[in-house]
Amino acid sequence: MVSRLKRSLHTIHDRWLQRRIPPSHRYQLNLKNVFIFPSRFGFGYLLTCVGLFILGTNYQNNLMLLLFQFLLAIFLLHLFVTYRNFTSVSLAVKDILPVYQQDHALLSIQLHVNNESQPFNGGLHMQLRGSKLAVLNRRADQDKEVKLLLPARQRGTFKLPRVTLSSTYPLGFFRCWTHLDFNKTLTIYPKPIPSALKLDASDANQGDAAGNVPGIDEFDTLRSFKPGDPMNRVAWKQAAKGGELSTKTFNQTQQEGGWLSLETYAGEPLEKALGLLSYQINRLSSRQHVFGLLLGNKRIEPATGEAHKHRCLKYLADYRQTINDYAAD
Template structure:
């Protein structure tokens, strides 16, 4: 472990104790950090130069200007903290995405009704990541989303979110690192392929049959008393034939289980299975999923689709499928 990685791990452990994970934060003295910005350090250097010049030349106006600037910086210290500490931040659960798609962490920023509103801009970014999202608290709606770029499938614990502000004069930087206890499920990237269903007990080709329905004409049969009149074959009766009624059929839903194909890289096989799960769910098929010791029973619907995709996201292993 490098020195930088060791320092980051130690910092995260310290933050875990100081700012515990939560879905909702009201910032306070314990969770807010404040320090002069680069501009603030330059400001202090300028005040030091004014003090030296005023003392050397015994110029009271220059000394008065130095003291005034220092007093302004001291007042800004309290103003910056009070403005930032009024923030209340809440996160909503992040939705699963496919590998390569950005996940969106929805955040809501507000203040208590009995407090003054928060002013200025805040910068929101992930822990030690560049390209922050800038939010104007005076004109921006209280809801915004922070994107998280995904590359590989799996169950990812999202890092801490860094929120900072330079309000009002940029002399101080207030910031905090918040852990919203968000776990992101990243599904495998779908790879187009042919859909293949196997019976639960034995591998084979997928099957489908006809069942009674109302989609396609199937055959004529003898009329039975009480059947709907719209099913009677009136043309046959008009020609002097017997009373018969029309029967219809519709294809039976596909049933079976999805299995991993052998001889392929694991990620490729999982991507193909993800595509088949999506395709079968759109068709309303009744299917299951077998991934070695991981088995998802037969089912259908949106909840079943996400259950199968979650099983694919959690599947371990690298290399090729035996």
């Protein structure tokens, strides 16, 4: 009953925030999206002021009443100072780069001062809403940036929850905060599992065409030395025997039209099979091999390069997954 009530209240609050602070890639903090309330220390301070007022009134002590008024004035002035400082910046988030399982993604929020005559001061606390994942940058006014590491525990594409940013500058009497939805997603690739390459070139539309291209894998032959050749390629043993200077040439085998397929690991658990494919995609990409990917009813045509690599890895990450809310706990 209690948990159901909490979920209902949480849903109502989310809908209210959706209307009040809609998703955006950049926010200018203002009265509409900022909240302010006394902190615990602020309430203690205010309780002390009330005690001074009661004592001053009871004993008719004008000096104590004057002290109460002075402390209360500082408290009220602090309300405006905290709000003005917090709303002196606009916030934007950097793109979150994909990571592998069991690594950490980086959430980086940039601070941009709106008016140089009114700089932001103090630190900034950042927390993922609904999570214990938080960080405090006490040098936010100098770094103009707040960074939070996000653990990547499960593969897939996840929508980041709202980010709660807060400040208690200058004396901690008030806490000024906001809940921002930067509308960002985090992609987590399967963790690579080392394995031998298993390229299938039996596709009907592709042949097993292999050829040698200049590279660094295997020794090929010797040729006459030319000015500008790398010195580590010179055949020094032959030169030491009195022969002419020669340069070693190497080649590498380039596989065209090779295919990586999930069916190759039909006997393995799904997560392990995806991890094996993840490793092979990285290995083939580092060697600049041309390869394609067969994943269930999805097919990525053979290609090479970083864009092709990340496209294949994203297909692995999203295989049999839906976009869910990111949960750090």
